[in-house]
Amino acid sequence: MNNKYNFSITFWIKVERNPGWIDKDSEINFPPFTVKNGIKVFFKKQGMYMKIYLLHPEMGYRKLKVKIDKYITNDTFVALTNNDEVTKLYLNAELVKEVTKGDIKNDLEIGDYVMVALKNNDFKNINIDENSKFITSAKIKKILDDYLELEIFGIGPKIYIKELKKERLAI
Incomplete structure (x- = not known):
């Protein structure tokens, strides 16, 4: 197995430092990450959804969109793992979404x-x-x-x- 695109990102969203996290209508654009081999990773909270985008010319485009209503009232631990085949999102150690590279042209939204x-x-x-x-x-x-x-x-x-x-x- 090729490990070219393997990486993990973990961080806490602390309510006291991110009061917009508990607002059901808020939008938070977290600072983007550039990880292994130049992969750009964007996290955003948009209302009751968390959206994550992975962008790389060779690896391709991956978008994760997950409803976060049960997480926004408290501090939340975020973990994102990626390899050549799949990207997984964990919130408070619970697997909430996984995606592979795919055609996203019909899943586009403003702000993506x-x-x-x-x-x-x-x-x-x-x-x-x-x-x-x-x-x-x-x-x-x-x-x-x-x-x-x-x-x-x-x-x-x-x-x-x-x-x-x-x-x-x-x-």
Whole structure:
């Protein structure tokens, strides 16, 4: 078995330091992690759900979404494990969700973190060689029929791309 993408992340969500955790309508975007081999991991609480995104050009895209209503009233221990095949989320030592790489184009939501393949002419002042493959992280701002509006981050000030076809997502 290849161990290229094996890692674990553990942390406590302490109510006294995160009062938004007990608010049923709050949104908390935890600081992202960059772990083994450059995998980006994003944790977020959105209302009564915890969402976790793993982004890596070779490993692919993984999204976990789990209802957290029975956890938000107290301190919560979070453990995320990952290997080449599966990602597992534990809350207070209870396995609550596991996912494998899959097609997520029908499971997109505003605010999701995704990977997008960029091409020349996506930006006014940035040229990308047509033989190059440039994949970066982005956050979905709006979902239209076959298009997305994205906020690209990590390559400068806030950059937005309007009407990028969903097929350009790198999964």
